[in-house]
Amino acid sequence: MPEGDTIYALARRLHEVLADATLTHTDFRVPRWALTDLSGGRVTAVRSVGKHLFMDVERDDGSAVSIHSHLKMEGAWDVHRLGTRWRRPGHSARVVLRAGDTEAVGFNLGVLEVVTDPAAAVAHLGPDLLGDDWDPDLAVTNLAADPDTLVGAALLDQRLLAGVGNVFRSEICFLQRVSPYTRTGDVDLPAVVQTARRLLWDNRVRSVRCTTGVLIRGKELWVYGRDRKPCRRCGEAIVRSDLDGRVVYMCPRCQAGAAAGG
Incomplete structure (x- = not known):
């Protein structure tokens, strides 16, 4: 299972390619969120909290949501140019996000949800060793x-x-x-x-x-x-x-x- 430093580095890499980008296509491949469409939303930040990853999205109607994921033991996020062959099996993809010519795919994610209150999703955690509010x-x-x-x-x-x-x-x-x-x-x-x-x-x-x-x-x-x-x-x-x-x-x-x- 990835540790806090790995998720921090992953968030930083995803932030570099997705921050301020407008999502042109979203495909959530888990039953609960299968009908969720965040296309048109702007990614405002990608950040980590402990071992949790959040992609903050401002929707075109002004509302804000976060794509919350946790890799658990086998999860991974890959980022590549749109049209590039995936390095992992397609059946293991849990979410596909596109912004311009960039595609981010979450594979085998242990947790994947879209939340309106990201703080509540990690309220049970102790102080984040890499957080700005480290205590x-x-x-x-x-x-x-x-x-x-x-x-x-x-x-x-x-x-x-x-x-x-x-x-x-x-x-x-x-x-x-x-x-x-x-x-x-x-x-x-x-x-x-x-x-x-x-x-x-x-x-x-x-x-x-x-x-x-x-x-x-x-x-x-x-x-x-x-x-x-x-x-x-x-x-x-x-x-x-x-x-x-x-x-x-x-x-x-x-x-x-x-x-x-x-």
Whole structure:
């Protein structure tokens, strides 16, 4: 599942080609929205909120709506010149948007809806790590609300803070030298939140996600995807395990302490 930095970069790319453009054709290929026609509407912005994507559209009657999508595990948006052969199967297209000679197609979207109140669609989310209104104090408060929650689980709970996914979860815990199985009550949460913000912010416009500061292929990440490979810090074998049904990676030596920095 894409993480907050990926969706931020996607929104930026879509905004560059669609902002201020007038939609000349819309085709929603999901039953609930099949009769929706936004042609003639002007795209005012494309933006991300956590892992959610919004295309804001001002209709020709002056009303405003947003096309809200979430990629989930398999979704994708492709943008190309009109008439270009699609790179993905046509049956997986959920929405087709055209503006002049540009075509944007959403494939296998986990969520697709047209909403009049986009804020309500993401009202359940915690502070957006890449949002203009990022609130680190609220994020810390949310994470601290249940001190018995494992920090590895809390970081993936979008209701607490929005944007962290499986890759960043493992990397944040490693950089803080804390096991993902540690209770949030035993963790330096302000430091965890600060690290989460820095990692997502630094990666929001990169073509390759990197947490080590080394952009050479194969050296970009500290622990994620490195099962049984030597820790870049201490040489101990990285361990892969399961937490709440999702894979997590850690160094059993560097992350042996309960508290951050332990």
